[in-house]
Amino acid sequence: MIARLAARNLRRHFRRTLITTIGIALGTALSLFSIGLGDGGHLQMIENGVRIGQGHLTVQMDSYLESPSTAKFLPDPEPFLAVLENHPGVRSVFPRIRGEGMLATAYAAEGVQFQGIDPSRRGEADLFRDSIAEGDFLSASDGAHIFLGQKLAQRLKVKVGRKTVLTFQDSAGEITSTLLRVSGIFRSGSSAIDGTICLVPIGTLQRALGMGQGVTSLAIYLENPFAQEAVYRQLERSLPGGSAGLYHWQTLQPDLRDYVVLDDVFGYLIYAIILFILAIGVLNTVLMSVMERKREIGILTAIGMGGGAVLRMVLLETALITLIGIAGGLVLGLAVNWYFSVHGLDLTSFSTEGWDLAGTVIDPIMRSKLRPHRVFQLCTAVFLLSVTMGIYPAVKASRTEPVEAMEKP
């Protein structure tokens, strides 16, 4: 009966109900949209970040973290690879060597970050493979070749097929040089990356550095990035112990982590503002409808409807408006998210270059990614907040004194 009264009351003021419902729906949809785009953008950033970096998880010597140096290498990666390659949550593992050195030509010399990679492994360095500007990617895993960024190539005035000399400290601390021929040039869009990074076959570096089968890191890419923590815990138990450890990308790329966290906080601030506006709207509607029906509630009280029942009636009205609004917001929000997850939001017109940030490359086309638990979180928050806004008007209505309410007009 209370439900019937509540539903009829809402229908009677159809326009006001509709406006509030649309308000809740738009607020919900807008929040879903920004959550989807925010999460999607972060996911893209993190994915690109870990592709340039050392994977979702990384095996490296514990001492490497404090002061990176090719002297701190993992001499025998085989037992690690055996575990990692057989774990169902792991998509791929790439043995790598990372170090710093000097790359020189007849014209100039530049400080570089070199990465030894195995080009025969599928998916390795695909971010660089996909952005070839000239020439070819590295082919053999022990050829004397180098693949470098366009900015770096320009500064060194070097072209595809020409020779360069890479100079670095070997694992014993001796200064060593090795001659490498340019196989190709890439252009990622990030000037920081294009100006400092060069790729060299890992076998070539292992020989030049004198580290046998050793690597500085094993970059681990996961099937599901959201399962990072679970996979970490499983690997932690099954990997060989010793002086090498398993690390999160968050530890190795703190800039990226901080950026994502900060951006998340900013996102929450925006939802808080949207929810606040929404709450004010709900409070206003419910309060207005209760005050307008003062006489009516007076009659209901006079003929014996208790305060509790009046309270429930008003709360139910609030809940109904909210649920309808949330349902509408879900339909709209999911539709918009679906559109932007398929087509993406193209931001290329806002900037022509400089899509690099916190050690990652930002895709100029953002794709939204909405996970079910985020949708659930938001809907629960909207519902609880909205119904909370109904409490004050409901309590006010439940305290109606019939005599006062029904005084002459």
Add this chain to the structure above:
Amino acid sequence: MAIIRTENLSRVYRENSIEVKALTDVNLQIQRGDFAVLAGPSGSGKTTLLNMLGALDRPTSGRAWLDGHEITSLSKMDRSRLRRDHIGFIFQFYNLIPVLTAYENAEFVLLLQGVSHHDRETKVSELLKKVGLSGLEHRKPHELSGGQQQRVAIARALASSPSVVLADEPTANLDSQTEQGLLDLMEQLNRDLGTTFLFSSHDPEVIDRARRLIVLRDGVVVSDTRRD
């Protein structure tokens, strides 16, 4: 035994330090099955007295009993329950719930009481027939005339088989023909069901129909007569 009894019932309204003595030392007894009219000019205290007797408002001093319950000392919740189970109300203005149909308005108190669907249907259909509204059950109040609306209010007041029906100027907004019809109906229900009626009016045509006439002036009972 009297169904309504008051003992030095007084009500003083205080507004901006001005005191209005709306009711002063009213001592009254209404017998079960009575058809009584509370008469008096506008402002004489009729509404105030009915509000006290209907447990809608509390007196400043004095006591009142309704069907054995000492209403002046009841808690808010107990007063609400007393109204639901023992009293039928007909108000002058704003009587019906606009979003409910005639049938649902009449049914409402039975729903509050938790009466079964079957019993509600029997009772409400019978009552609506008695008040002459068969066929109009599904109309909303705004689709009914003033007289028809008051008939729905009478049906609602009687639905819970109350000990007493309190009506505050129930015919004041109606034309005299509709008024007479409504009075006929209340008289007949009083006779058929034995329900006690106490209603207020300052209209001579209504006062004429009273079997018991109580006259108020400035909050004081100035005459109390039986006319059988």
